[in-house]
Amino acid sequence: MATIDRQATTLALAHALSAAERGLAVIPLSRTKLPALRSPHRDAPASLPCRGECGRPGHGVHDASTDPARIRELFAAAPWATGYGIACGLPPHHLIGIDLDTKSGADSSAALRELALRHLFTIPPTVVVLTPSGGRHLWLSGPPGVAVPNSAGRLAPGIDVRGAGGYLVGPGSRTGHGVYAVARGTAHLAPAACPPALLRLLLPPPRPRQPASPAAGGQHGQGLVQFVRAAHRGQRNTRLFWAACRAYENGIGPALVDSLVAAALDRGLTEREARATIASAARMTGHRP
Structure with a gap:
């Protein structure tokens, strides 16, 4: 017990x-x-x-x-x-946690700096939580409708990512190894917006686009629409964003927008929310909404 x-x-x-x-x-x-x-x-x-x-x-x-x-x-x-x-991943902050670990033996802070130099981004001032093992959690805010997956070491050795479906240990928590604490000078900050270049690294790479025949495109499109219609509360934006990304990757995005919006409205989203999520998917897959 x-x-x-x-x-x-x-x-x-x-x-x-x-x-x-x-x-x-x-x-x-x-x-x-x-x-x-x-x-x-x-x-x-x-x-x-x-x-x-x-x-x-x-x-x-x-x-x-x-x-x-x-x-x-x-x-x-x-x-x-x-x-x-x-x-993580919930409104209003759509929190993304960048966990700079020390237990792996890798210099995760140096790895993040190298990524920033290579991909031309900087981490803005944001909340930083110090872990009992000497690591750091950087709190960032993602855009609505974008589900950042959890990962361990995929970004770089020693860097874990906490996104949709994950959680961060909150400052003030006591564990078997010690207490988590907010780094000095960051407690008053809100989670800063994730730099777009870093966000692209956090998301899975889009699958290569393959031209589809009209019949195959129509069949695949209806499957994506049904995928959105089957969403439960809490899944609606994520499912809509995923379906829209797949539609754009397969070259049927523009033709499927109205059907996806209708499916999202059926699940309780507003038209403005639905179109904003689809526009985010278009931009994320390299298309103009």
Whole structure:
């Protein structure tokens, strides 16, 4: 059974509530940096594709909330929690975490500087969180409708990326190795916009465009439209962006815009949100919206 450190839990809750006031959705974490609440489906005979639709806590980052009452409920259900995680990819900040690790033995800070020189970008002043192992988390803000995937070492050795579906350990959290803390002079900052050149490196490379016959294009296009229509709340922008990227990569983007917008409207997005997401996909795949 987990040891309960009530003082650490109280401090973690206070820090989590403070983060929520800044628009950051949070979950309680244990000393191991893992979500403190176990899945309510752990004893089910087969893994259920539930992301919190059942209404019970224990779905990891899908429990993340900015509602103070909900956050207190989550911490009350996990009195052994000594930290909190901040969900990435959610509005209003669409947080992207650049984790400069030290445990791998690689000089991750030097690797990031080399990338910046090679691809002509600079990291703007932003929130920096110091980890107990001597690493740093850089907080950046991504554009709406763009889902940055999580990765470990893909950008460069020692650099991990936390994006949609991932989380960062929040400052003030206590783990088995020590306490996470905001670097001096950055606590008052908001997450800075991710430089476009860096954002392109964080996203998967677009697949090569292949000319498609009208019949194949129409069939593929309808599949993309249905993919958007099947989106649940919380997936709508991500699915729309993915489908639009695939449409532009396959040369059917302009012809599919109205159908994708209609599918997005059917799932509850506004026309303005849908067209902005599709325009982002067009730019990201090298097309003019």
